[in-house]
Amino acid sequence: MRLKGKKVLVTAAGQGIGKASALAMAAQGAQVWATDLNPKLLDAYDGVQGIHAVTLDVLDKAAIARVAATLPPLDVLFNCAGFVHAGSILDMPDQDLDFAFDLNVRAMIRTIRAVLPSMLERGDGSII
Numbered sequence: 001m002r003l004k005g006k007k008v009l010v011t012a013a014g015q016g017i018g019k020a021s022a023l024a025m026a027a028q029g030a031q032v033w034a035t036d037l038n039p040k041l042l043d044a045y046d047g048v049q050g051i052h053a054v055t056l057d058v059l060d061k062a063a064i065a066r067v068a069a070t071l072p073p074l075d076v077l078f079n080c081a082g083f084v085h086a087g088s089i090l091d092m093p094d095q096d097l098d099f100a101f102d103l104n105v106r107a108m109i110r111t112i113r114a115v116l117p118s119m120l121e122r123g124d125g126s127i128i
Contacts, residue, residue, distance in 0.1 A: 004029030007074045011058050011111060012081035014041025021078055026050035033071060058107035068114035077115050078128040079108040
């Protein structure tokens with residue numbers, strides 16, 4: 001129960017690393033807000049103790065602000081949402097580059113902006 005009492009937000013928690021991390025943190029006693037763009041993927045959390053499933057499109061600045069306003073001060077933000085182009089950089093169309101930058105940079109900065117002030121105020125918190 002190393003995370004007992006900790007409050008955690010995980011993006012892209014519907015599958016893969018995000019899901020495994022959300023489940024592991026909840027198993028260690030954290031209260032986890034598991035977010036994903038796809039609400040059907042969040043159905044897997046029904047009845048899982050310590051997990052609050054929340055639909056969130058991290059590309060939507062207003063949605064980030066709305067969700068952040070409902071959260072208690074967080075101890076951990078795990079920015080797990082990300083995109084990697086399948087292929088070489090020489091094959092990467094600008095559309096994929098734009099999407100990768102929006103998801104891998106802008107969305108992460110926006111989620112950090114939403115939760116960092118309370119971490120700074122408390123002098124504590126972790127961003128992954």
